[in-house]
Amino acid sequence: MRFETVPTPTAEGAILVHSLKPHGRKLKKGRVLTPEDIAELEAAGITEITIARLEQGDIGEDIAAAKIATALHGEGTRMGAATTGRANLYAECDGVLVVDPHIIDNANLIDDALTIATLAPYTVVAKGDMVATVKIIPYAAPEHAVDMVADLSARAPLRVAAFRALRAALITTEITRQKDSVIEKTRSAMAARLKPLGGNLVFEKTCAHDSAAVTRALQEAEAAADIFFVLGASAISDRRDVVPSAVVAAGGKLIHFGMPVDPGNLLLLAEMQGKPVIGLPGCARSPKTNGLDFVLQRLFAGLDVTREDIMRMGVGGLLAEISERPQPRRATDIVMVKSPPRVARVAGIVLAAGNSSRMGSNKLLADIGGVTLLRRTVEAAAMSSLSPLIAVTGNDQQGTEATLKGLDVQFVHNPDYADGLSTSLRTGLTALPDHVDAALVLLGDMPEIPTSLIERMIAAFAATDGHAICVATASGKRGNPVLWARRYFSEMEKVTGDTGAKHLIAAHEDSVLEIDAGEYALRDIDTPEALTALRARTKQAAD
Secondary structure (H helix, E strand, O other): OEEEEEEHHHOOOOEEOOOEOHHHOOEOOOOEOOHHHHHHHHHOOOOEEEEEEOOOOEEEHHHHHHHHHHHHEOOOEEEOOOEOOEEEEEEOOOEEEEEOHHHHHHHHOOOOOEEEEEOOOOOEEOOOOEEEEEEEOOOEEEHHHHHHHHHHHOOOOEEEEEOOOOEEEEEEEEOOOOOHHHHHHHHHHHHHHHHHHOOEEEEEEEEEOOHHHHHHHHHHHOOOOOEEEEEOOOOOOOOOOHHHHHHHHOOOEEEEEOOOOEOOOOOEEEEEOOEEEEEOOHHHHOOOOOHHHHHHHHHHOOOOOOHHHHHOOOOOOEOOOOOOOOOOOOHHHOOOOOOOOOOOOEEEEEEEOOOOOOOOOOHHHOEEOOEEHHHHHHHHHHOOOOOOEEEEEEOEHHHHHHHOOOOOOEEEEOOOHHHOHHHHHHHHHHOOOOOOOEEEEEEOOOOOOOHHHHHHHHHHHHHOOOOOEEEEEEOOEEEEEEEEEHHHHHHHOOOOOOOOOHHHHHHOHHHEEEEEOHHHHHOOOOOHHHHHHHHHHHHHHHO
């Protein structure tokens, strides 16, 4: 690929290397320049630009990313569309990610233009989670290198093993009579641990802490269950202890005792008639993550767990509770640990349905330096990672949709727009897909909200713990936009009138995170004077 600075008229068909803003409209880097782009750049007085041209043997970034991602993805995954040189792979089911690190490492060593990043092997994923990404660093890549990576990756280095619904038996032993509350605590912890994996307790028995009693209990449970758990009143100390002896007496085979994971050291893995048997460590009574979870996740995903697999769990196996690694406290709070966590999926809702009663005409279609006010608002949102981006139309539906033509935006019409802002908010929320985690609500008459602010708010929502409402502020005063976690959608849909959902922010003060946005957060265009001032600022910025 060749980079060069050339006279603007000669750049048609080349790739723009640096983003430009002729007349305030952003031409993003990586764009293949059209005749219209060239004319616009010349009209803006831009006489030279830096471009890139593909050379013989190069292929475009999106084609390269798609080819590698296609070769990578295996069972239980799907590939997203390639864009800006990136193609992502997503889980198609709840399960465990299986990765061949050797293949991925070798692929990344082929050429510095080609990169593959994945979650760690055996990460627990949910349907829709991103599990890998292919990124082409420059605007094109050598075709021979892409072919080498694709050929190497075609050996199925990445798949998601789906969780299976397994019937489980839980046998607990006692030396002296246990309190019912202790037995219930153990049962509840195990039931909650198994539920997200698809497991269900179908057999429970408490017996004496001796080998013969445990053997009989295992034999009794054999036909009813697919996996067996035995929690002794006394921790297993070696392979000849009560629980291991009972497994062997019941016709089972010991696979491994002990594991380099703490908590979870005293785990026994065995099998009986081809079904897994686990002698539980004492930490199984706790809902906190421990070595048992590492083994269960693989077994429920249909993956073999060998003696060597367990003995290789030591790196990352120190699970001692520290302040940087909070643990759940109740059985109902059990979560499957993921590293790294799933990227938050944030949608955008642009409210663009109002009457503009104080303006005399539809202010959203007012011309601002050759671009309508609404298009400026939506362009900034469309350049962010909001997905999907939904525009709620109302007044002048046809004109609103026409001015946004060509942008990656979905339209939904609000026939009741005259009844106030709340009706448009409700219309937008109803149109959101089920998989989104949050929605950023933008007002169509705030064209100076930059993409950078939107990205900061998305990142803040994804990175913070407990802050489920992110609000843009200016000098401490709250304004717009506002990002809302899904759990508030039902309350927002009940709002009436023309005030939106701002009163809910005060009602959930403990969940609010303020994002300093500067003056943009308070600058909506509600009057002719505000529109005149916006035009002046836009002209000054262009000059």
